[in-house]
Amino acid sequence: MSKPFQTHNQQLKILRSRNISITNGGKAKAILIRENYYQLINGYKHIFLDIVETKKRKEDYYKIGTTFEQIYALYEFDRNLRNVLMKYILMTENSIKSKIAYQFSSECPKEPFSYFNINNYRSHDHQKTTSLIAELSSVTKKNTDATTKSGPFYHYFNEHKELPLWVLITKLTLGQTCSLFYSLKNTTQTEIIKAVLHEFKNNCNVAAQHINPQLYISDFSSAINSIKAFRNVCAHEERLYDYEAKNRNGKPIQTTYFYLNSPTPPFKGGLFDIILLLRLFLTKKDYKQLLKRLDEELAKLQTELPSNLFSEVTRKMNLPKNWSIELNKYI
Structure with missing residues (x-):
């Protein structure tokens, strides 16, 4: 009907x-x-x-x-929350892209279009790698117009007769970037994670020491997959505050905070968890600013909802009662 x-x-x-x-x-x-x-x-x-x-x-x-005003207050809170989170997800996305492009390119310094060579990827799943290469080719084509001699990539084709990965990757979605990381050789993945951890140790007081990156390729992959899931929610203006990270099959994503030295709560895939994942990629200054903005939005919502409903919102966000103290421990 x-x-x-x-x-x-x-x-x-x-x-x-x-x-x-x-x-x-x-x-x-x-x-x-x-x-x-x-x-x-x-x-x-x-x-x-x-x-x-x-x-x-x-x-x-x-x-x-x-009241209508209460529903609208929650709606506005969620919109503001998406805007806040998206800013720091984009910072994280740039950081991930930069390290992938640098490491992959350093391993193939003299090979033009090295990302089109299937031999530069892991060998156990040629079907996925072939699909990835087709996607990279499609992105290249969409951003280059040989007829009008325009597009962001045309200069590189015309002047340098190639398109470096550090240029191409700027036009990849985070999903495509994740697929690229998944398809890389274990040795390449390990070096990328090592670079992330090296930067993180200089930015966090409780960074775990003496980590073997090779042991955490799966956890790192799941971490960036979770961030991608939250990015999609933010980009499509879906409800965020009670979202829990899921993969394409709708199953919860599982990972660990392997990069933190102090005890951490179990990963549940909610907003609290995604903030701790972002901590791996953000500078201390940016992480503190993220917490400050989250605190401001929650403080505003607290004045607009009855205490029982506000508590329900924070519960659905997977925020512990002492969430601010908990997250500030990882500065």
């Missing part, structure tokens, strides 16, 4: 009939005009619903005291 179109006034009437208090109808209507009703209400209603009454009535019914 199709859903009939509802005007903004009808939408407000429906919300009121479902026990949502709307004190300023004009302001609420302006928000609905600007925002998508489905994304706002259906996307953020869950912690506000009265489950018993909803089942009884067979339609959404909200807890006593729920």
Whole structure:
């Protein structure tokens, strides 16, 4: 059965009939005009619903005291959270790309288009490697127009007769970059992780010492896969605060904080965990700024939600009660 179109006034009437208090109808209507009703209400209603009454009535019914402003406050908080996290994910993405391009290129210094050579990758899965090379070729083609002699890559083709990986990688998505890392030889992966750990040890007071990078290739791969999953949520404006990292098959991603010396909580794939993963790639200054901005957003939300609902939000974020103390331990 199709859903009939509802005007903004009808939408407000429906919300009121479902026990949502709307004190300023004009302001609420302006928000609905600007925002998508489905994304706002259906996307953020869950912690506000009265489950018993909803089942009884067979339609959404909200807890006593729920206001339109509270739902919108959570919606805005999540949007701000995405913006904050995306900034530091992009920093991390650049760091990962830089180290992959540097190490791979250093191993093939005189070979033009070395990333198109299947022999420069691990040998156990030629099918995945072939697919990767096809993707790299597609990205190259999309960014070069030989007809108009334009595009960000044309200069390198024209002047240098090649396209270095450190140039190509700037146009790869984080997903494509992860696929590139997965396909590299173990020795190359090990050197990349070694470079990451070397930088991290200079930026963290509790960095683990004397790590054998070769033992943690799988954990590192899962870590950047988790970061990629969160990046996709941020980029597509999906609900973030209660998201838990999953792979393409919808299964939870598992990894460890192998790079930290002090005891850490088990990896659950939530926001708390992704911040600890980002710690591996961020400078001390940037990590502290990330925590500061997270604290500011949470402090604002705390003034806009009842204490029980605010606690529910932080629980779904996998934040421990002393989350700030915990995360600050890893400065």
